[in-house]
Amino acid sequence: MEPILEVRDLVKDYPGHRALSGISLSIPQGSFFSLLGPSGCGKTTTLRLVAGFEEPSSGEVRIKGEVVNHRKPYERNVSTVFQSYALFPHLTARGNVEFGLKRHGMSDIEKRVAEAITLVGLLGKEIRKPAQLSGGERQRVALARSLVLAPDVLLLDEPLAALDPKLRKQMRSELKAMQRRVGITFLLVTHDQEEALSMSDQLAVMNEGHVEQVGSPEDIYLRPRTKFVAGFLGAVNWIEGIGIRPESTRIGREAENHGAKSFPALVTDSVFLGDCFQVIVRMASGEEAVAQVHRSSPVFQRGESVHISWNPSDEISVA
């Protein structure tokens, strides 16, 4: 199937530095796609180039197969949910949602607005101004304002970053559900790996202006191709060049047999995290490793001699 959004060899130079050094991505219609990476990796720049706020230095942005490099934001059928939401403070929630519809000269505006407001669960708050809404409600207005236009691609720039942690987790599943319901392609930018893993059909991990790896969340987490991807997606113990996730690392007083790999180590610290203990050990080689241990398992004391073990099938091998 033809991808709804495609970028090819996209380069963006700013005076004195290169923000994007030739990235290529292909985003399937109706998918939830995330760009994941640390700040300054070029993910937001990519989003801004797709939205049309900036023009690429070279390369192409294609929407539905058409090159849109030089089209202004108002000439592209994509819509952005800004990190700050960028709601118009002088307009009510309804005024914000209507804004785009009016610009496009749509018919039955009232009906569409009502649908969008219902979809995001803002019924009864239509006449409030952004200043009278909570952070979560503002974000819903921002979503409604964009979704009501039925864009080819909805661009979300760190949409959950401004919410408090509890609300953030709730909004993750809501966003995902909303995306399934409306069937619009979502392109999400985030630096939060949990967010990217839990919501995306596919994600691209970016670093220093290029794409490190593209794949499904399982793929990326279980089979990272670079050390950067492995480390960015979660903690990794690097033992003699082999990567192993803390949750796959076991710890015991005896070495394990039956095909598992085992190394002797000393416990240097043990941290209680509520649902588990994080036991930090040092091996004879001086390398440190972290094991996640269920809280019902025996408690390890600092200075205790132990063995850490794992199954070779859980190993991460990177280029």
Place this chain on the structure above:
Amino acid sequence: MKLRTWFVLPTWVWMAGLFAAPFAIILAYSFLTRGDYGGVEQPWTLENYQRLFDRLYLIILLRSFAMASVATVLCLILAFPVALFISQAPRRKNLYLQLVMLPFWTSFLVRTYAWLFLLRDTGLINTFLEKIGIIHSPLPLLYNSGAVLLGLVYGYLPFMVLPIYATLERLDPSLPEAAADLGARPWTTLFRVIVPLSRSGIIAGAVLVFIPCLGTYLTSDLLGGGRTVLVGNLVQSQFTTARDWPFGSAVSMLLMLLVTLLVWGFLRRESEQLS
């Protein structure tokens, strides 16, 4: 006395000595009778206020309001693009702001005289146009309402630019982007988003321009040549040539009252809109 009381004391002295006291004096004068050689005499009277309802004076008042209103609107039209330009300039913002404020480095009187040299029959503009043969007799550029308006707009333009700039500078840059993103073309973004959101700056600028324009007498005197009598000139002439201090005081009081009511009503409507 507490330290903080000492800190505000100069302000109180200033306000009492240079605002409240003169205000009280003018208020008192406006109810007294004129002296033969200026000054004021007993008895107390309301006559000065009754004279204000003379058609002649009402016309002057109306003309002043009209002139100040037109000057304010022209300032707004000219100042907004300037303020927008400066606020969006990627570099040299301070330089542009300095340029806006540059005229303040010279006395207002000198600058108004400079306009005389530009606009009079043998001035720069007429001489130039005659030299290149576009006109054969000088254009009447001076001593009319147009010249006064020009002088007012020129003189008070910075007072409109600066407050508008201040609000535009604070505008979240993602708002115009969001408007474009939602399908608004640049003009729509300007009138639906940027202008409404710079409302407070526009109002501050309008007040800063309108009030001094309403009370102006120097500009209308020099550039209007005494032909465009505004309320400021009326007050001035009552205290000088006409030697009618009580009537001059009454005109001043009326002017002050109207401005206060106007600004108060305006600001109240504004704060209601905000809540």
